[in-house]
Every structure is written in C-alpha cells, then in structure tokens.
Amino acid sequence: MHIDPLEKQWVQIALGICAFFIGIIMLDALFHNINAPSNVETIDSARLHLSEEFAEQNLGVQVDGEGQVVVRMIAGRYSFLPKEISVPAETKMTFRWVSSDVLHGVHIPMTNMSTMVVPGYVAQVETSFPKPGEYPALCNEYCGLGHDHMWSKINVLEKDEWQQLQLSMNGADNDE
Amino acid sequence: MMNDSVERKLALSHMSVAFAAFIVACILGEYQVLERSGIFPALESPAVYFASVSTHGVLMAYVLTTFFIMGFGYYTASSTLKIPVWNPLLAWAGFWIALTGVVLAAIPLLSGLASVLYTFYPPVQADPMFYIGATLLVVGSWVWCGIMLVMFYQWKKDNPGQNVPLAMFATTANALLWLWTSAGVALEVVFLLIPWSLGWIDTIDPGLARTLFAWTLHPIVYFWLIPAYIAFYVFVPKQAGSFLFSEEAARAAFLVLVVFSLPIGFHHLYMDPEQASGWKLLHGIGTFIVTLPTFVTGFTVIASLEIGGRLRGGQGLFGWIGSLPWTNSMVLAVILSLLMLIFGGFGGIVNASYAMNAMVHNTAWVPGHFHLIFAGTTIIMYFAIAYYLWPVLTKKPLYSNNWALVQLWTWFIGICILTTPWHVLGLLGQPRRISSVAYNNLLTLSWQPYELAMIFGGLIMLGSAVLFIYILAKTWMSDVSETENDYVLEYAEPLHPVKNLPEYLNDFSLWNKTIAVLMAISFGIPILQFFFMDTFDSSAWGY
Ligand code: HEM
Ligand SMILES: [Cu+2]
Ligand SMILES: [Cu+2]
Numbered sequence: 205m206h207i208d209p210l211e212k213q214w215v216q217i218a219l220g221i222c223a224f225f226i227g228i229i230m231l232d233a234l235f236h237n238i239n240a241p242s243n244v245e246t247i248d249s250a251r252l253h254l255s256e257e258f259a260e261q262n263l264g265v266q267v268d269g270e271g272q273v274v275v276r277m278i279a280g281r282y283s284f285l286p287k288e289i290s291v292p293a294e295t296k297m298t299f300r301w302v303s304s305d306v307l308h309g310v311h312i313p314m315t316n317m318s319t320m321v322v323p324g325y326v327a328q329v330e331t332s333f334p335k336p337g338e339y340p341a342l343c344n345e346y347c348g349l350g351h352d353h354m355w356s357k358i359n360v361l362e363k364d365e366w367q368q369l370q371l372s373m374n375g376a377d378n379d380e
Numbered sequence: 381m382m383n384d385s386v387e388r389k390l391a392l393s394h395m396s397v398a399f400a401a402f403i404v405a406c407i408l409g410e411y412q413v414l415e416r417s418g419i420f421p422a423l424e425s426p427a428v429y430f431a432s433v434s435t436h437g438v439l440m441a442y443v444l445t446t447f448f449i450m451g452f453g454y455y456t457a458s459s460t461l462k463i464p465v466w467n468p469l470l471a472w473a474g475f476w477i478a479l480t481g482v483v484l485a486a487i488p489l490l491s492g493l494a495s496v497l498y499t500f501y502p503p504v505q506a507d508p509m510f511y512i513g514a515t516l517l518v519v520g521s522w523v524w525c526g527i528m529l530v531m532f533y534q535w536k537k538d539n540p541g542q543n544v545p546l547a548m549f550a551t552t553a554n555a556l557l558w559l560w561t562s563a564g565v566a567l568e569v570v571f572l573l574i575p576w577s578l579g580w581i582d583t584i585d586p587g588l589a590r591t592l593f594a595w596t597l598h599p600i601v602y603f604w605l606i607p608a609y610i611a612f613y614v615f616v617p618k619q620a621g622s623f624l625f626s627e628e629a630a631r632a633a634f635l636v637l638v639v640f641s642l643p644i645g646f647h648h649l650y651m652d653p654e655q656a657s658g659w660k661l662l663h664g665i666g667t668f669i670v671t672l673p674t675f676v677t678g679f680t681v682i683a684s685l686e687i688g689g690r691l692r693g694g695q696g697l698f699g700w701i702g703s704l705p706w707t708n709s710m711v712l713a714v715i716l717s718l719l720m721l722i723f724g725g726f727g728g729i730v731n732a733s734y735a736m737n738a739m740v741h742n743t744a745w746v747p748g749h750f751h752l753i754f755a756g757t758t759i760i761m762y763f764a765i766a767y768y769l770w771p772v773l774t775k776k777p778l779y780s781n782n783w784a785l786v787q788l789w790t791w792f793i794g795i796c797i798l799t800t801p802w803h804v805l806g807l808l809g810q811p812r813r814i815s816s817v818a819y820n821n822l823l824t825l826s827w828q829p830y831e832l833a834m835i836f837g838g839l840i841m842l843g844s845a846v847l848f849i850y851i852l853a854k855t856w857m858s859d860v861s862e863t864e865n866d867y868v869l870e871y872a873e874p875l876h877p878v879k880n881l882p883e884y885l886n887d888f889s890l891w892n893k894t895i896a897v898l899m900a901i902s903f904g905i906p907i908l909q910f911f912f913m914d915t916f917d918s919s920a921w922g923y
Pocket of ligand 1: 407
C-alpha cells in the first residue's frame with residue numbers, strides 16, 4: 205500500500221481542524237453550558253388546558269419564587285399564545301414551549317431563542333436578550349396551510365421599564 | 381467486447397426517469413420562487429405552493445437521485461467487472477416497483493392530498509397512497525442494492541486475491557450505505573405512518589417518528605453525493621490527462637464516509653426536545669469526523685488535477701489551473717463543483733456547530749445551503765456523468781460539447797444567484813417553508829430585494845435544465861447509425877499501481893460490523909427510551 209507523504213500531512217492537518225471544532229463544541233457544551241433544548245420532558249398535548257402549568261391563566265411571563273423569569277407559551281395553529289408579551293432586556297429567562305396540535309418551530313430572528321415544538325414534549329430554552337426592541341417570534345416549521353401567518357410579538361423592554369409595567373399590571377389585577 | 385445492450389437499456393431507462401423527474405421539478409422550483417416573492421398576487425396560494433414544494437422536494441431528493449444512482453450503478457458494475465448484470469429480470473422488477481411507487485405517490489402529491497413536504501413529519505397526515513408509494517420506491521432501490529452486493533461478492537469469489545475496481549468498490553459501498561440508511565425511514569413508514577394513515581392505529585409519537593427519520597436524513601445526503609465522488613475519482617483524472625493521485629486514499633475516503641455518515645443524524649435534532657444533550661453532543665462529534673473524507677477527497681482530486689495541468693505544460697503555483705482542459709465537460713464540472721463545495725463547506729460548519737446552529741436553524745439559510753451543495757456540487761456532477769455516459773449508452777456522439785459547456789456554466793451561475801440571497805434571507809431571520817411574507821414587522825422590509833434576485837437565479841437554472849434535457853434528447857434521437865460507434869468508458873489509472881491492498885480496503889464485512897456497533901450505540905437508547913418513558917401520542921391532523 206502506498207500513501208504519499210504529502211497526503212499523510214494533509215490528513216494530519218484535517219484531523220487537527222476536526223479536533224479543533226470538536227474541542228469548541230465540547231467546551232461550549234461541558235463548560236459554558238451552551239446546549240440545545242434537550243430536556244426530554246413529556247406532556248399530553250391534547251389536554252394542555254387541564255394541565256396546571258399551561259392553563260390559560262398561567263401563560264405568558266411570570267416571575268417565580270426565586271426571581272427567575274419564566275415564559276410559558278403554547279404553539280397552536282396558527283399563532284403562539286399569548287399573542288404579545290413583554291420581557292426585560294439583559295435578564296436570564298426560561299422559555300417553556302408546548303404544542304397543542306402539530307409540529308411547530310419557533311425562532312426569534314437575530315437571537316438564539318430557537319427550538320422545535322414537538323407535540324407531546326415540553327421544549328425549554330434558556331436565553332437573554334441583550335437589546336431592547338420589538339421582536340417577532342416566527343413559526344419556522346411547516347405546520348399547515350396557514351404556516352405563513354403563524355407569529356407573535358415579543359417586546360423586549362429596558363429592565364426598569366419592564367419592572368414598572370409589571371407593577372402596574374399587578375396593580376390593575378388587584379383593582380378588579 | 382461484451383454485448384452490453386441489456387445494461388445500456390437498464391441505465392438509459394433509469395436515467396430517463398431520473399431526468400424527467402428533474403425537469404418537472406425545476407419548473408415547479410421556478411414557480412415557487414415567483415410565488416414566494418409576492419410580486420405576482422395572482423399566483424398566491426398556499427395550497428398550490430405547498431403541494432408544489434412537496435412534489436419538488438420528493439422528485440429532486442428521492443426520484444432524481446435514486447433512479448440516477450441505480451442506472452449509473454448497473455452500468456458501473458457491468459463495465460468495471462466486465463460481467464453482465466446479475467439477474468436482469470430482477471433488476472427490471474426493481475425498476476418497475478420503484479416507478480409504480482413514484483406514480484402512486486405522485487397522484488396524491490399533485491392533487492394536494494399529500495402536502496406534507498418531503499420530510500412528512502407527523503402528526504400532519506397525508507393520504508396513505510403517498511406513504512405506500514414512497515415505500516415501493518425504497519423497495520425497488522433495495523433490489524438494486526442486492527444486485528450490487530451479489531455482483532461484488534461473486535466477482536471477488538471468481539477473482540481471488542484481486543482488487544475490486546475502485547468504481548465498483550465505491551458503488552457497492554453506496555449500496556451498503558443505502559441499506560443501512562433507508563432502514564430508519566422504512567421502520568417509521570412501515571410501523572408508524574402506514575398503519576396510522578390507514579386507521580389501524582389511532583395515534584403516533586412524533587418524537588419517535590422524528591428520531592427514526594433523523595436516522596435516515598443525514599446519510600441519505602451521502603447516498604446522493606457518492607456518485608459525484610465516484611466521478612471525481614474514476615473519471616476526472618483521466619479526462620484531465622492525469623492519473624488518480626492515490627487509490628488507497630480514495631477507498632479509505634469512501635469507507636469513512638459510509639461508516640461515519642450513519643451514526644450522526646441527531647444534528648437534525650439539535651433543536652428538538654425529545655433527545656438529551658449528551659446524545660446530541662455525541663452525534664455532533666461524529667458530524668465533524670465525517671468531514672475528513674471530504675478533506676481527503678478535495679486533496680486527492682486537486683492533486684490529480686494539478687498533475688494533469690503540469691503534464692499539459694502548466695507552470696508555477698497556479699499556472700497549472702489555466703492549462704487544464706477547461707473545455708472538457710467532466711473537468712469543467714469538477715472545477716465548478718469543487719468551488720461550490722468550498723463555499724458550501726463553510727456553511728456546513730456553521731450548521732454543524734451547536735451554538736451557531738440556533739441562529740440559522742430552519743431559516744431560509746437551510747434551503748440556501750442545500751441547494752448550493754445538493755443542486756450545485758452534487759447535481760452538476762450528475763450532468764457531467766450523463767454527458768460522459770450518453771454516447772456510450774446510446775452509441776451516438778454527444779449532440780454538442782459546446783452547448784454542454786454552456787449548460788454547466790449557466791447552472792453554476794444560476795446556483796450562485798439563487799443561493800447567495802437565500803443564505804442572506806436566513807441571516808435576516810426569514811423562516812424556510814413559507815409561501816408568502818405575512819408578518820407585520822419592519823424586519824421583513826429588508827427581505828424583498830433578495831426574493832427578486834432568487835427569481836433570476838432560478839430562471840437561469842431552469843433555462844440550463846432545459847438545455848441539459850435538449851442535449852441528451854438530441855443525442856439520443858440523432859440518426860447516426862448505432863453500429864458504427866463503439867464508445868467505451870475510460871477509468872482513471874492510479875499514479876502508483878495498487879499493490880498489497882489490505883483486505884479491509886477491498887471488502888465490507890469488517891465495516892458492516894463496525895456500523896452495527898456504532899448504530900447500536902448512537903441510536904439504541906435514544907430509540908428505546910420512547911418505550912420506557914411515559915409518552916403521549918398525537919392523533920392525526922390535516923393541514
Ligand atoms: C430551477 C431550479 C430550482 C429552484 C428555483 C428551486 C427552488 C426551490 C424553492 C423555492 C423551494 C422551497 C423552499 C422553501 O419553501 O423553504 C425548494 C425546495 C426544495 N428544493 Fe429546490 N429549486 C431548484 C432546484 C432544485 C434542485 C436541482 C434540487 C436538488 C436536486 C432541489 C431540491 C429541493 C428540495 C429537496 C426542496 C425541499 C425543501 C423543503 O421541503 O424544505 N431543488 N426549491
Ligand atoms: Cu408553522
Ligand atoms: Cu445531516
């Protein structure tokens with residue numbers, strides 16, 4: 205068998221390039237904890253309204269006991285519910301997405317808030333939005349003939365602006 | 381010379397089906413870019429658009445490729461081994477089974493009863509005929525796999541101690557790859573989708589279905605790509621007036637491709653919640669390993685070309701490039717193909733990297749990327765193979781080499797104009813698979829100019845595709861007498877004669893076992909988990 209020395213060198217370079225990229229993804233995954241949504245958590249998509257967590261009054265943005273912002277959203281043909289939410293900028297938050305019907309995907313352009321929403325599973329994504337602004341959340345997996353129309357609005361507000369909004373909304377709730 | 385009329389007829393029949401599917405799908409492709417752009421309100425209809433994309437995807441990804449690969453494989457087997465195709469009757473049975481499958485699937489596709497796209501993810505459900513047709517296409521291709529394996533092992537038995545010719549070694553490797561690859565989707569269709577669409581079972585687990593599909597979805601692209609690599613190694617060097625730089629490296633490249641393209645499908649599930657991150661990481665590592673054979677292929681092919689360029693008098697670091705025979709359609713195709721592979725390779729690294737993938741996942745970047753690599757790098761080599769084979773198969777001279785060159789250049793230009801803006805749209809956040817832009821958001825204003833550029837790119841490609849069919853048809857129908865011409869395929873000689881080839885570079889049994897182990901590791905628990913977890917199935921949904 206004959207392998208040219210140049211070819212051997214090239215294979216070593218290619219191995220090096222490979223090892224470099226593998227190193228990066230290992231570093232990200234094991235030390236920076238950059239992982240794709242992978243929580244393997246099941247849920248009955250046909251009975252979301254009966255589930256505690258995804259009952260209508262619990263959807264949208266909530267702050268849990270530890271001060272962590274949690275956003276619960278339902279993907280169903282053809283929108284994400286609630287249709288519009290406001291979240292604080294520069295704040296770590298957890299999105300929890302479920303489908304009430306078929307396969308969907310959701311992506312907020314220019315951000316890494318991206319996940320598939322598979323019926324029967326909860327997709328959890330941790331992220332934060334550095335820049336305030338009005339962002340669309342777009343469905344990015346074909347889900348039926350109305351797929352083009354499936355999107356919602358995410359308002360990313362400055363931290364204090366968002367806090368004020370939270371306070372005034374809670375106030376409004378109490379008045380009722 | 382052996383009478384090869386049976387083999388020629390087999391090859392021509394398969395390739396005719398492939399290219400008929402191709403031209404129909406190109407017309408649909410151009411309609412799609414027009415519809416998407418939104419500048420022709422009369423065209424707008426999601427129902428027609430998604431029926432069209434489903435048909436276009438199925439024709440390009442499954443029909444063009446599978447039939448081309450089968451036809452090319454039959455002729456490669458008989459011309460390199462110098463034996464007739466084993467059991468031609470069986471080969472024809474495979475052809476008709478596959479063609480029946482295509483027709484059965486086309487009926488619901490074209491009538492809008494299977495607008496589920498070529499990935500047919502449940503719980504959106506298509507007409508049962510669509511799943512049954514797709515299954516028959518795969519069954520027909522299994523017949524081909526069987527015949528390739530029988531011919532490979534029969535020849536080895538009759539020629540002990542000899543090296544199986546490289547072209548046949550790679551073709552058989554592809555047959556083995558396809559058997560393993562198609563098993564995933566076959567399990568999905570036979571045990572989940574068909575019973576469910578016929579109403580025998582009520583519900584389905586979309587997580588399990590997606591996992592089985594991911595088993596197929598990665599290696600299938602290597603099944604499509606391998607004929608292009610075969611041409612790189614066995615045709616290109618000779619056409620460039622050169623030798624194959626290293627046959628051993630070629631064999632190793634094919635083997636690593638086959639073995640490592642299989643256990644890595646979860647990079648299609650990076651963004652999915654039903655698989656845990658450890659498995660994704662494992663498949664992610666494999667995804668980088670499978671780039672190795674492509675690095676090796678790039679090196680070996682370019683080295684072979686360089687020798688050719690220098691033998692023809694080229695000098696200096698890059699002078700040999702200019703002295704290559706650019707007017708040889710095979711050589712021109714490989715140059716353009718490699719150019720597209722280099723651009724596409726960068727895109728591929730972005731997709732394969734976990735963190736960056738989140739930015740582009742399921743955006744317009746993805747179809748942009750695979751039109752570049754698949755419609756570009758791969759299909760341009762299918763063209764070159766067709767130009768090279770057609771005179772041999774029809775025994776008539778090619779209608780026009782100059783038009784063939786024009787066709788290859790225009791395809792390349794069209795691909796560049798179509799896919800560059802498509803990538804940009806993805807970076808600008810446009811999702812894939814939308815028929816119109818309906819989001820009421822400022823972001824979408826920046827999309828319009830790119831949509832327009834895509835129309836022109838597609839138009840150039842459509843023109844090029846028509847020219848391709850025209851050249852083949854003109855060649856076949858010309859009234860030159862068949863008997864006077866005896867064109868033969870010329871296979872490249874290695875630069876260094878291959879001596880003492882180790883058995884593992886001339887056989888598959890070791891690799892077959894390796895694949896079995898790797899597949900058990902990478903897919904075993906991820907599939908079994910669905911039977912141990914408390915999962916909730918979905919019922920069927922229309923669209
Ligand atoms: C005339 C040239 C072509 C044009 C204008 C074109 C255009 C398109 C468009 C607009 C889509 C829909 C993408 C979406 O909605 O996100 C599409 C899908 C697709 N194209 Fe092409 N295409 C062409 C040629 C090809 C070729 C040669 C191949 C491969 C051999 C190919 C393979 C595919 C596949 C597999 C899909 C399905 C993608 C999906 O379902 O997301 N196309 N094409
Ligand atoms: Cu959708
Ligand atoms: Cu893949």
